[in-house]
Amino acid sequence: MNLKNPFWAKPFVLLAAVAMVGACGLPRVGPTKKEIYSGSVQRQGDAFVVSVNRRVNTATAIYPSLGFSPAFLNAGVLGSDTIRPGDTLGLTIYENVEDGLLVPEGTPATSLEEIQVDGDGYIFVPYAGRIRAAGNTPEAIRRIISEKLGSQTPDPQILVRRLAGDGATVSVVGGVTGSGVYPIEQPTRTLSAMLAQAGGLAIPQDVAQVTVSRGNRQETIWFDDLYTHPRYDIALRNGDRILVEQDARSFTALGATGSQRLVTFDRQTISAIEAIALVGGLSTALADPTGVFVFRNEPEEIAEMVLGRTDLVGPQRMVYVLDLTEPNGMFEARDFAIRDGDTVYVTEAPYVQVQKVVGVLTGATSSLATVQDTISTE
Template sequence: MRNRRRALLVLTATVVLAACSLPRGAALQSEILREENADIPSFEVIPVTRDIVPVLADWPVTGWSGSYRWLAAGRGPGSPIIRRADMVNLVIWDSQDNSLLTTPGQKNIVLEPMEVSASGTIFVPYVGEVVVSGATPQEARARVQDALVDIVPSAQVQLSIEQGAENSVDLVSGVASPGSYPLPSRDYTILSALAAGGGIIGSLENPLVRLIRGSDAYEIRADRLFADASHNVLLQGGDKIVVQEDDRHFTALGAAGTEDLIPFPAEELSALEAVSLMGGLSDQRADPEGVLVLREFPPEVVGKSPGPTHPQVIFTFNLTTADGLFAARNFQINPGDTVLATESPVTKAQTIFDLFGSIFGLTRQATIVAE
């Protein structure tokens, strides 16, 4: 009898200790939100419903600007524009015996190639500076010939150009063959340039195309660029194209299929899509009433309407109701958010029950041994 009591005491103590230190993969929703009812909580809790989603959509966006800015596509004439730093070749024909440009017996004069100046001009003998920048070769030829009328009325002008740095674009990175590429015409588009560079390299995950024009930068995801012809913008001399991975991501934690930094597969990402990217909720562990999105706001937007009243906000979702599912479908995840699938309270209870069942089995064995 004494041995039986001793065995029961040892096993009971084991049950208590084990129940107090059960291993879990994630916190319970009640544990995380416990401070919500404190006199001065350190975070704000927002239960997300369909009614409140439009209100939250007007809150400041965190982690990025909220959208990628891109140019509108346009069309241009099918000939190159003369730009600064282009080289202009002039041949002037004149059959007059007393021509100022040619010698007796000479029918034409070939001028040395001239670089278009910073002011957009070239120097023509006996005429001076002629503005050619911004004109097509045909327009520039007519300008030079008109300028020569008073000096050499019978002159005929031939003009050709060699494109300089201002009439080329740079493929900086993210393509098979980076480098500087000339613009053959004003109809040259960004897709043509990417194709000339060998296309976007396949190792880039979720590639982002950035177009740098002067002091401005424009961005678009490659999948959107390829899908819609209206995004295939015309290039200008001096444009720079950088292709890199879209580095936006969110953190997945808790009772889900994976815990990791997960990149954005599209420009916009809903909470429901984020749960799917996490591998869904664990059938055995997760609490579908306790999906949380943790977000931090910069101090300058806190307390302003519309916006949060605290820099740290927890958005809660109940995925067991239609209202919660539709809310999660329309709630946008921001880069830097943490999506947490909390542990179900039932999991802990079931684990305790299983543990007690095992202990009772051991108790019976111990009793038999003690007897």
Template sequence: MPNSPFPRCGSVFSSIAMASMLAGCATLPSSGPTERQIRRGAEASSGLIKFAIVPLDAATVDRLRREETTRRTSVATLAQLAQDARTDTIGPGDVLTISIYEVGVALFGGSVTRVAGEGFDPSARSETFPTMVVDREGTIRLPYIGRLGVAGLTPFEVQRLIEQGLKGKSQSPQALVSIRTNIANTVYVSGDVRRPGRLELSLGRERLLDAIAASGGSVGTSEDTLIRFSRNGRIVEQRLGFIRSGTPDDLFLIPGDRVELIRRPRTFDVFGATAKVSQVNFETGEVSLAEALARVGGPNDVQADPAAVFLFRYDGIPDAPDAGPPQVYQLNMLKPESYFVAQRFAMRDRDVIYIANAAANQPAKLVNIINQLFSPLVTARAVTR
């Protein structure tokens, strides 16, 4: 078939393919930049996004571990809020039960009191005031005594005050005082706990983890839970998973403390030439770079450049105004020692891992496009012969 149109079409498509090659490979689809493009970006970076690429080797990991130790010592912890205070004193809002016992001529016409082992004694009388609320000024009012300031006192100390107030008015008065409803000696547990509410403190001295356990525990895992602890106007946040029972961070609670549990998982993001772009939860206390790469399947054999695994990180907290300068660390996985380095490199919340595309991918993609363009022509020729 001398007049077949296919040779002419083939020349047309050849011209298109040549034009595509001349236009360069940069316009082809890609999951991200190559190592060379990232390095060019570092050289051209300026202003707030200026960054440098730091090779991730043993010396770099040692330096970062020392800096992390220093950073942790400078960050406020719950132990810095340690304070001792009594948990048996009376305060505004408390409901007291007060009983007064008298012998002989009584001021209060109450019930006859039984004396143990001696039957009834008609000369002994008692009177109970079951609901005595401490007002906002921290006082109560009793008959024949008047107003008493009880805020900051223990029930035993209030007993002595009542007995002194009745001296000379009653014969051998004795008082018993107990806290029926405790408002002053309480802490508040809220947020992502199973039973939020107010918790009464006892003389047994409850700790922070005791209060959380009494509230049913956190809804999420301890590693994904942040404690926001408020005491006397100061607020400190710390991960629940980092607090061990009986340590200084497991504070003894004092009246007025507020504990809020917030579910805030720590995550890292993975982009580039990997099996799947994803956001991954830490789920455990610490995660190394080696573990992070293993969780996402590592570099893709077809697309990735294993010598160009990058980790993007801010020195501080990414959302804070003083987040610190951005840092980019490069791991060369073609070197055997890099796997030891990756085991010692600790991930941080909000870290970004990027696995660069191999530079050879772009020409390969172009060849695939050309093959797709010419394969119909080759098939048509085979059919028409």
């Protein structure tokens, strides 16, 4: 049977295709600008949508503040000769008699090696007894032993050496070449020297953070600050725990960008324009440069400064809008600080959806026409 198409067949086909597109929807990277604005508080939504300007940049320019407190900064460097529990000492004793207390006959001196300072801070020396070593210098210990032995042998001469610093140690772990427990010795009495002793950094220097735990205190600095601010090169104390780790902050990039992914911070501060560049910039085929959004949960005090209000309670959902086509748009984006947990989203240009509709309609019409031609030839 040969069926001919009536004159109204093609318009019917187009209407059917439009209905199909409207019913099924089109794929897209995310919400449109209109949909984002419709969710604003001003339109009975639950997020404040704010255009970025100089005032907003000033209010939101919050960066991680790292540094040591005066308790750490004002701690003086420990004397390299101060003896502590756990240290190991060596003694050399000279006597001016042939048959001395400790010196064997025919020898000028005797050595007592590896005398461990016990947990209470004492050592034991034959004929001198138990002597307080912790808190004293080798010179002070020498005088004490000389006095003790002086009543039993004439004019003894004593040499006291600190052999090791096992009693005063720190642990270094994390992003260093050689994690381990290291003694505090004369060359390693400060933080930077101890990190060097541990082999230096094994992570990127720009995002390295150094945390020092001392007792119940825990404080962190940027590694770079050890050299740009020498006062942060603090003196170490026995039992300090040093952790070196990479900055864990990140933001998410979505929408019409070169790539959509979770991005870790590769520097201490990242601006909105740098964040876009890190994911390959705006997609030239898809992006709307007037629709760059940053989604963030903003602390109450910052949200009040941004909005000029004093009645907010708790963190607020904020959507910051950047229009890169405005005269100062690039400058505002350059000055807008991206923070940990932000979502940077770029909307599609309006014509992209039009192109998709046209593509779908063209494809649908072609498919229906093929079906009709097939029927007509039967």
